[in-house]
Every structure is written in structure tokens, then in C-alpha cells.
Amino acid sequence: MEAILASSHHKVKALGVSNFSTHNLSKLLETAKIVPAVNQVELHPFLQQEKLAEFCKEKGIQLVAHSPLGSPDSTLLTESSIVKIGKKQGKSAAQCLISWGIQKGWAVLPKSVSS
Numbered sequence: 001m002e003a004i005l006a007s008s009h010h011k012v013k014a015l016g017v018s019n020f021s022t023h024n025l026s027k028l029l030e031t032a033k034i035v036p037a038v039n040q041v042e043l044h045p046f047l048q049q050e051k052l053a054e055f056c057k058e059k060g061i062q063l064v065a066h067s068p069l070g071s072p073d074s075t076l077l078t079e080s081s082i083v084k085i086g087k088k089q090g091k092s093a094a095q096c097l098i099s100w101g102i103q104k105g106w107a108v109l110p111k112s113v114s115s
């Protein structure tokens with residue numbers, strides 16, 4: 001991938017990884033010449049991955065939150081504490097979850113096929 005970045009005549013602008021743990025990132029960084037720009041992992045209030053978030057911040061790797069609404073089968077969107085915060089703020093549970101992730105400093109990638 002590093003060779004592609006170097007030879008792509010600016011078509012490839014950055015390299016990122018997905019679902020890398022601190023262990024796998026540490027192993028990668030032992031030999032990588034280019035630090036990944038992003039690490040896309042599952043992040044939401046039920047899975048906060050604080051150790052990984054701290055590690056990525058320290059290394060300058062932007063975390064990207066996939067499944068920030070908990071993915072299609074999750075109970076996160078109906079979790080009473082989140083629904084309660086939403087009602088208080090006049091926002092939906094989905095809006096609260098997206099806002100929460102952004103405030104954590106993550107890039108947030110929700111997905112909808114129906115709205």
C-alpha cells in the first residue's frame with residue numbers, strides 16, 4: 001500500500017486501516033513508513049474502546065466510527081438513557097449518538113437505506 005501511495009501520482013492521497021486493535025497497530029507501526037491516517041472501528045456508547053482511542057490520539061491516527069448507531073440489530077437507538085437525552089434536547093436518539101461521537105473527536109459514519 002505504501003508503494004501504491006508513492007507511485008499513484010497523487011491519486012491515492014492517504015492510507016487507512018480498519019478494525020485494527022492497539023496490538024495490531026503497534027505491530028504495524030514497527031515497520032510502517034507511513035502512519036495510517038485513519039483507523040475505522042466500531043464505536044458507540046456500548047463500545048467506547050477508550051484504550052484504542054487514547055493510543056490513536058497519541059499516534060496521530062484519526063478514529064472513524066463505524067456502526068455509530070449500533071448497527072441494524074442493536075438496541076442502542078431505543079436505549080432509555082439516550083432517548084431521554086434526545087427528548088430533553090429536542091433531538092432524535094440517532095442525532096444524539098452522532099453528536100456524541102463527533103464530540104469525542106471521531107469521524108462518524110452512520111448508514112441508512114430508508115431515510
Ligand SMILES: NC(=O)c1ccc[n+]([C@@H]2O[C@H](COP(=O)([O-])OP(=O)(O)OC[C@H]3O[C@@H](n4cnc5c(N)ncnc54)[C@H](OP(=O)(O)O)[C@@H]3O)[C@@H](O)[C@H]2O)c1
Binds near residue numbers: 018095
Ligand atoms: N469497517 C468495518 O468493518 C465496518 C463494519 C460495519 C459497518 N461498517 C460501515 O459503517 C457504516 C454504518 O454501519 P451500520 O449500517 O452497520 O450501522 P449504523 O449506521 O450504526 O446503523 C444502521 C442502522 O441505523 C438505522 N438508522 C440510520 N439512520 C437512522 C435515523 N436517523 N434514525 C433511526 N435509525 C436510523 C438504519 O436503519 P435504516 O437503514 O432503516 O435507516 C440501520 O438499521 C456503513 O457505511 C458500513 O459500511 C464498516
